[in-house]
Amino acid sequence: xxxxxxxxxxxxxxxxxxxxxxxxxxxxxxxxxxxxxxxxxxxxxxxxxxxxxxxxxxxxxxxxxxxxxxxxxxxxxxxxxxxxxxxxxxxxxxxxxxxxxx
DNA sequence: AAGTTGACTTTCG
DNA sequence: TCGAAAGCCAACT
Numbered sequence: 001x002x003x004x005x006x007x008x009x010x011x012x013x014x015x016x017x018x019x020x021x022x023x024x025x026x027x028x029x030x031x032x033x034x035x036x037x038x039x040x041x042x043x044x045x046x047x048x049x050x051x052x053x054x055x056x057x058x059x060x061x062x063x064x065x066x067x068x069x070x071x072x073x074x075x076x077x078x079x080x081x082x083x084x085x086x087x088x089x090x091x092x093x094x095x096x097x098x099x100x101x102x
Numbered sequence: 103a104a105g106t107t108g109a110c111t112t113t114c115g
Numbered sequence: 116t117c118g119a120a121a122g123c124c125a126a127c128t
Contacts, residue, residue: 002108002125002127003126003127005125026110026111027110028111036123037110037123038124038125039111039124040111040125041124041125041126042109042110043110044107044126045109046109047108060111061110062111068109105128107127108126110122110123114118115117115118115120
């Protein structure tokens, strides 16, 4: 199990918790706030932290949520009124409107 | 110390 | 516009 360092994980969780409802940030953006490009490491922290953080507000640059967690994320997005875009395959987040810049 | 893995990003064909 | 390949960073074995 890839258990991230406490300090790194803490920093990631702090940024994620700072994202307001109805908004989202890409993994790359979160990593940038931390002063690095480790988007994958950010995702790793999310997987480790699990349900204690609004992980659905952290999505990929494509506008799609975490792989394999699209349904759960969708429920949250509809609940929070996050700007979504319908796609033939399903849906995606409208990053133009929903992207949160700290 | 070196290699593998991952809820990623960006570029090239 | 879509799919494949390479690139990057942090953590684990």
